[in-house]
Amino acid sequence: MxxxxxxxxxxxxxxxxxxxxxxxxxxxxxxxxxxxxxxxxxxxxxxxxxxxTPAISDIRKAKSDQPAQLVSSDGRLLAEYRWVNREWVPLSTIARPVVDALIATEDHRFYEHFGLDWRRTASAMVRTFGGERQGGSTITQQLARNLYPEDIGRAPTLTRKIKEAITALKIEWLYSKDEILETYLNTVPFLYNAYGIEMAARTYFDKSADRLTVLESATLVGMLKGTAYYNPVLNPERAQERRNTVLAQMKKRGKLASAEYDKLAKRPLRIRFERQSELSGLAPHLAQQLRRQLIDWADRNGYSLYSDGLVIRTTIDGRLQEMANQAVQRQGRQLQGVADVAWAPRAAWSARSPLVQQLVRESPQYDKAVAAGATPEEALQQLLADGDFLRRLRAAKTRVQAGFLALDPRSGAVLAWVGSRDFEQDPFDHVQAARRQPGSTFKPFVYGAAFAKGMLPTDQLMDQAVEIPLGGKQVWRPTDGRTPPSNEPMQLRDGLAYSKNTITAQLMQQVGPQQVAQLARAMGVRESRLEAVPALALGTSAVTLKEMVAAYGTIASGGLYRAPTVITRIEDKNGKLLEAFQSAAPERALGLAAAQQLRDALRGAVDKGTGVAIRARYGITADVAGKTGTTQDNTDGWFILMHPQLVAGAWAGFNDGRITLRSDYWGQGAHSALPMVGDVFRQALRGKIIDARERFIDEEESSWIATATGTLRNWVYDLFGRPTGQQASPAAVPAPEAPRAPVPAASAPPQDERPEITEAPLVPLQEVAPRAPAADPPVWVDQPDAQPVQPYAPPPAMDSAALQPATFNLDR
Structure with a gap:
């Protein structure tokens, strides 16, 4: 002192x-x-x-960051959650020319200093004072700046340089030179969301880092001085000049012979550019949907989703997921071929087409041209005359999309989730985020409400022209496409099997739209808004594929709704359980008897109705039931199939609802969506993922309430007459028919997949004209939904908030 x-x-x-x-x-x-x-x-x-500056513990952690892994129930990797799009590779697997080019250009005394090169720093200061700005950072200092941009900053100030130097000294004290090189090469950014040498090699040269040549290594190292300025995609001349500078440095430092340099410096750039997907693996769309929930869970529990190596175990079956991916890709290619012909330049894709002109007006290029001073008409004509632009626009707008979802109806566990044909080309999720009109796949809710009300599958209604007043002198006239009504009685179960709009519309009148909407919500359509109007019977309200498959799971399980669930447990990187998640308790949405009657009626759609291709084409003999769906102008194709152990559904269409397949055959759900489901079911049965011997078990309601209700209902029918003129049934509601053997293909009605196009306009009441009687016998097809085409709106933003964090289920 x-x-x-x-x-x-x-x-x-x-x-x-x-x-x-x-x-x-x-x-x-x-x-x-x-x-x-x-x-x-x-x-x-x-x-x-x-x-x-970053603490020692932070620096240690930076090198050991491990992204969380999303894993299937059978241990397969579904996706990884990374801070950045990076794949870490050891230094020993990186091509030697990369290291030589880096050291020769950025820090040739790398192995001689301890993080700071005083000679280089002094030289940089002298040149900077002389008016020639020059950087003096070593590789270690650059690593410090790349790893901790927020802690260190990038402003050209003395404070930043001192913090950078301190961090560099800490890094040198903790790691060997090779570890520093490895970390640097795996963390440096290369534009286009590519971080690290491995992703850079894939992005710019479509190869792995261990196969990079001297020229390719020099090109990538040259970008480090300024990734945007020396971008080989947008600025190839600058990139080539910078590459040659790197080659010259390699020659100067003895890493490249003079003769080799003279030969290589004359070669042009050869870039094979391809953006790399941030999320890869078997289920990238599902991973994207779960990301926000998992981040919230990690934040609440003191973990990082991107660096703590969490393992999130799911209900997804890796085998089924792979089958679903392949089925969607195969059918997508098939449908794309149809779309390419339908929208060929000499067909529908013409500069004179009003739709094409409207699509051009909605493009960013049109807005840019107008902003540059062109009049709207000049901008339109300029783009319509640009062949390359029109080809790119056509490819984007006419790309067929699809979605697929499968779950276990016994638990609600999601087994497969495919959000689009290709996540890299279209990351928008058509399972959870896209809302489309379901068409005839919505009809089971109408029949389910009718059965719950006491009607029977064997009750009959007339197959006749239907006119439903809507008020205001307007009337709704649902039709069955080009097939006129037969004016013959038809059982309700056949009306559902053959997807008859006329029968369904009449049934909707008796049941009521409010009751149908209420039942649909109880069974699983819980996120989308349902308009309680008569046309709801034919699927006019847009819903998600996830909601529809969950609702069919309710049918398969005898009326019990089980919320779709995905996450089962979360573990740390050492396998320690952090939290386990249970399926939500089942909810009674539809009475057992009514659910079994509905399920049995849907067997008919597969045995003899619009879904008969499941039997005839895919050879599936198991106990299954399902329904096809096709919307106005063949805009959307649907199919959902049920088995005691598996419910799977698919949708096919375009992101823009104004674009359709323009095919009366391929546009129907039986030909666009059904093949995806049929393909997966066939493989699942062959692979023993589901048991072909399993059957739906129809049980009788044994309560005295059910017996009394049946007795009272039949007494009322006997006193006032049955609604369909049928004989009274037994006191208790009978169990549906025993499972039938599959109907042979030869005995099935002809499946004339003619256009399902029909208009159902609202017309003044006084203008309703009488219909002509049927001239031909009916042809059973999956009928269109007699609904006006809704104006196109951009797809809604992906909202993973709809997934409950508390239970990791996929339902609100």
Whole structure:
């Protein structure tokens, strides 16, 4: 203490003397003290900055960051959650020319210094003071800046350089030179969301980092001086010039022979550019949907989704997921061929087409041309005359899309999730995020409500022209496409099997739209808004594929709704259980008898109705039931199939609802969506994923309430007459027919997949004209939904908030 007090007193006295006599600053003694004070100030400033640099623990963690892994129930990797799009590769697997080029260009004394190259720093300062700005950072300093941009910053200030130097010294103290090189090469950014040498090699040269040549290595290392300025995709001339500079540095440092340099410097750039997907694996769409929930869970529990190596175990069956991916890709290619012909430049895709002109007006290129000063008409004509632009626009707008979802109806566990044909080309999820009109796949809710009300599958309605007044002198006239009504009685189960709009519309009148909407919500359509109007019977309200498959799961499980679930448990990187998740408790949505009657009626759609291809084409003899769906103008194709152990559904269409397949055959759900489901079911049965011997078990309701209700219902029918003129049924509601053997293909009605196109306009009541009697026998097809085409709206934003974080189920 005496020493410090003496030092403080002498320093104070010296400062006072310097203030009284300014000329003493110029003395040797004064200058010495001034330099000492300045040095002390610098030391104190550096010490003060140390707490604001990354801690030792942070630096250790940076090198050991492990992304969370989404894993299937059979242990297969579905996706990884990374901070950035990076794949870490060991230094030993990186091509040697990459390391040689990096050291020769960025830090040729890398193995001689301890994080700071004082000679290079001094040289950079001298040149900077002389007006020629030059960087003096070593590879270690660049690594510090890349790893901790927020802690260190990028502003050209003394503070930033000091913090960068401190962090570099910490890194050198913790890691060997090879570890520093490995970390640097795996973390440096290369544009296009590519981080690290491995992703850069794939992005720019379509190869892995261990196969990079000298030229390719020099090109990538050359980008490090300025990734945007030396971007080989947008600025190839600059990139080539910079590449040759790197080659010259390699020659100067003895890493490249003069003759080799002369030969390589003359070669052109050969870029094979391809963007790399951020999320890869078997189920990227599902991973994207779960990301927000998992981040919230990690934040609440003190973990990082991107660096703590969490393992999220799911209900997804890896085998079934792979089958679903392949089925969607195969059918997508088939449908794309149809779309390419239908929208060929000499067919529908013409500059004279009003739709094509409207699509051009909606493009960013049109807005850019108008903003540049062109009139709207000039911009339109300019783009219509641009063949390359029209080809790109056609490819984007006429790309067929699809979605597929499968779950276990016994638990609600999601087994497969395919959001589009290709995540890289279309990351929009057509399972959870897309809302489309479901068409005839919505009809089971109408029949389910009717059965719950006491009607029977054997009850009959007349297949006749239907006119439903809507008020305001308007009437709704649903039709069955080109197939006229037969004017013959038809059982309700056949009306559902053959997807008769006329029968369904009459049934909707008796049941009521409000009851149908209420039942649909109870069975699983819980996120989308349902309009309680008569046309709802034919699927006019847009819903998601996830909702529809969940609702059919309710039918398969005898009327019990089980919320779709995905996550089963979360573990740390060492396998320790952090949290387990249970399926939500089942909810009774539809009475057992009504659910079994509905399920049995849907067997008919597969045995003899619109889904008969499941039997005839795919040879599936198991106990299954399902329904096809096709919307107005063949805009959307649907199919959902049920088995005691598996419910799967598919949708096919385009992102823009104004684009259709323009095919009366391929546009129907029986030909666009059914093949995806049929393909997966066939493979699942062959692979023993589901048991072909399993059958739906029809049980009788044994409660006295059910018996009394049946007796009272039949007494009312006997007293006032049955609604359909049928004989009374037994007191208790009978169990549906026993599962029938599959109907041979030869005995099925002809599946004339003619256009399902029909208009159901609202017309003034007085203008309703009588219909002519049926001239031909009916042809059973999956009929269109007699609904106006809704105006196109951009797809809604992906909203993973709909997934409940508390239970990780996929239902609100």
């Amino acid at each position: 005496v020493f410090f007090d003496s030092l403080r007193a002498r320093t104070a006295g010296l400062c006072a003397a310097l203030v009284r006599r300014p000329d003493s600053w110029l003395s040797a003694h004064g200058l010495l003290w001034l330099l000492a004070v300045l040095a002390l100030a610098v030391v104190l400033y550096v010490l003060a900055l140390i707490p604001f």
